[in-house]
Amino acid sequence: MRLDRSGLMGLLSSVDEELERRIVLVAVGGTAMTLLDLKPSTIDIDFTGPYDDIREFNRIQKSIPHGFKVDMWTDGAVFSQMLPTDYLEKSVPVKTKLKKIQLKALHPLDIVVTKIGRLNERDLQDIEWCIKRFKLKGSQIEKRAQGVQYAGNEKVYKINLQYVLNRFF
Numbered sequence: 001m002r003l004d005r006s007g008l009m010g011l012l013s014s015v016d017e018e019l020e021r022r023i024v025l026v027a028v029g030g031t032a033m034t035l036l037d038l039k040p041s042t043i044d045i046d047f048t049g050p051y052d053d054i055r056e057f058n059r060i061q062k063s064i065p066h067g068f069k070v071d072m073w074t075d076g077a078v079f080s081q082m083l084p085t086d087y088l089e090k091s092v093p094v095k096t097k098l099k100k101i102q103l104k105a106l107h108p109l110d111i112v113v114t115k116i117g118r119l120n121e122r123d124l125q126d127i128e129w130c131i132k133r134f135k136l137k138g139s140q141i142e143k144r145a146q147g148v149q150y151a152g153n154e155k156v157y158k159i160n161l162q163y164v165l166n167r168f169f
Helices: 005-018 029-035 051-061 108-118 121-134 138-146 154-168
Strands: 023-027 045-048 070-072 101-105
Touching (some): 029 045, 029 108
Parallel strands (some): 045 070
């Protein structure tokens, strides 16, 4: 089931009402692209953020029946990558009416470098949209990718990075 911005905000509003303190969530992948108006919807919900904030969000969202697949990572981990420590400050604030959730979306550059790890056809399309919409340069992607720690075969990540650079630049 696909989830559009309205549905995503509905879930976040439900969690927001139950929170006892303020937290920061950073949308990643398709969730970030939906919030940045790059895609009309996402297949699942993906967030990273400070460990305690993710833990608190997860505790609440699991108690609310919603039927969506929610993947959570902590402290800049996204899928099989660990972003540089400045991911949080580089993330794009998302304007909402939420009172306790400070919502952000990964910077488009970080969306690209995290999608390079898996690099399926959907990821390639997402990367292309980020590059075109935000006028990203190959040198920016290459430099940011150097700061990413990849859990798995580093050689595969480097091959994927080179493929993206060759294909789009």
